[in-house]
Amino acid sequence: MGKTLFEKIWDRHIVKTIDSGLSVLYIDKHFIHEVTSPQAFSGLKQRGINVFRPKQIVATADHNVPTIHQELPIKEELSRLQVEALKKNCAEFGIELYGLGHPYQGIVHVIGPELGITQPGMTIVCGDSHTSTHGAFGAIAFGIGTSEVEMVMATQCLLQSKPKLMRINVEGPLNKGVVSKDIILYIISKISASGATGYFVEYAGSAIRNLSMEARMTICNMSIEMGARGGMIAPDETTFNYIKGRLFAPKDKAWDKKISYWSTLYSDTGAKFDKEIHINAADIGPMITYGTNPGMGISVTGHVPTLNEIAAKEKPSFEKSLQYMGLEPGINIKGQKVDYVFIGSCTNSRIEDLRMVASFVKGKKKANNVEVWVVPGSKQVEKQAIEEGIHKVFEEAGFNLRQPGCSACLGMNEDKIPAGKYCISTSNRNFEGRQGQNARTMLASPLTAAAAAITGEVTDVRELI
Amino acid sequence: MSKSINNIKSTAVPVNIENVDTDQIIPARFLKATTREGFGQNLFRDWRFNSNGQPKNDFILNNPTYHGKILVAAKNFGCGSSREHAAWAIKDYGFDVVVSSFFADIFRNNALNNFLLPVTVSESFLQKLFDAIKKNPGTEIEVNLEKQTIALLPSGEQEKFDINNYKKTCLLNGYDDIDYLLNIKNEIEKFETSIN
């Protein structure tokens, strides 16, 4: 019987299997950041033990950092203390830190791939649910809690049970104005915010294979938004070409050896999945969310469901959600006014995202009623955007290009959406209060977000291209 | 943090809202601490308090009628962010057990690692719990980890729940995964040489 991509990697990383199916899983790479690591470091200190394999850990500061004047000390005291704690801990335990001011600093899920640290066949963890992003390279990558961060620091291993496996096949060419963010928002709207809980997902099919590496990362990134532990895509030429030449990519002979291994990483014909879903790319239009979980997505030309379209059991949470959003059931989402546009986060802050937005807004101006923040995912993305003149395009359009970090994705720094305001966001979560207390988030692709920035309302980007 | 769990008999607090994400359990702005303590005071912060810090009377945690060591929650509890702070906040507030028909994966692991017992029950049993508590907020629930049962008192109507055997032993005895993994470090080192 054939093996799945997941099983090929999983089996290779099992140190041993213990009671009732729990396995000791070896972890190749461990990313850490300032918010979920301090208690893990204190745990080690309390136990009086060291980090087992410091060279397999990479740290950055991203969640809490300001996105203007990063050269100045962080004003907010608790944020500053957390970032300082990371610095101290990394120095003490011998961990490489790409902290504030470092040319490689950025959102943890942006820098791993761009530095060539993320590679096919690896097991990768981070105290952050969007670690699933790295699965785009054909790696088993998933988010963990702080106790698990401590376990990996102490032993480079985790105790895990093997998840169920799901394959989602997306076939056919994409419609005009549709990008990878729309694919994943569409999938989540179909299977719901909990539809993949307990599963690890492999994305396959021609629509996925035709995506660039960065577009694939957007898809895997949001696997967690349907409850999946992680998402992955089999590596191919696109993957290899992306990795080649990056800072930590294997070189020369080592590269050839890796390529021959990486080329074996795909699901064999006949490999068994616990669940398989087929999606026709032709059915997908530009998407937007109207509610407070990522499963509440519709096409920009669609309407918010009417009460009749909602199952009786779901009605209370549906109504609570619309009340929070200040939207009526049944209304068309197009034309809904927008106050803020946030282009950023580990979902959509890479250079391709910025290029996509820049080529659309070139020569256009933002609407007067909107404030637009573009937050690059990393120092390297920022640098490249400036080299390519993208910053000029944004400046002329009235967009505010800021410095790298998680920013308004979770509003842990000053970048918060004010109460009651609507924000079209390229991030991944529209939970209540996610972008600020009582902020109203609508998730969309960078293109749809950019279109709203120009018109000041929810817009079908296809009418503008 | 109290280590080890066995039998818990208590009244319960029902939070009958589906898809409760960890941003609701503990909003990001409270994640700036570098220790594990004190998160309980901000549990469900924005549902419990207005922006001026006044308690919201319509939220169940502010209703003195409901209290206890058991949180009864609706489907897909703990989805979203991996923040373990969510489990810390629930435990720190005083809960030892969370009951739901469906937990998000990372949350369940985080709970187990903090001696907060996640009990998955059927949709119908969950409904029974909600109904019983609504009818009589003094209803007691008994959760027996050793026997893997959850029972509605006084009728004793019960359901069995699943838990991994290893995890159960850990919870009963107050061990954690790190203790286990540190003990097999030699095997891990051997494994490393075998893959390189």
Ligand code: SF4
């Ligand atoms: S950008 Fe948002 S989702 Fe991504 S790691 Fe940062 S906070 Fe998490």
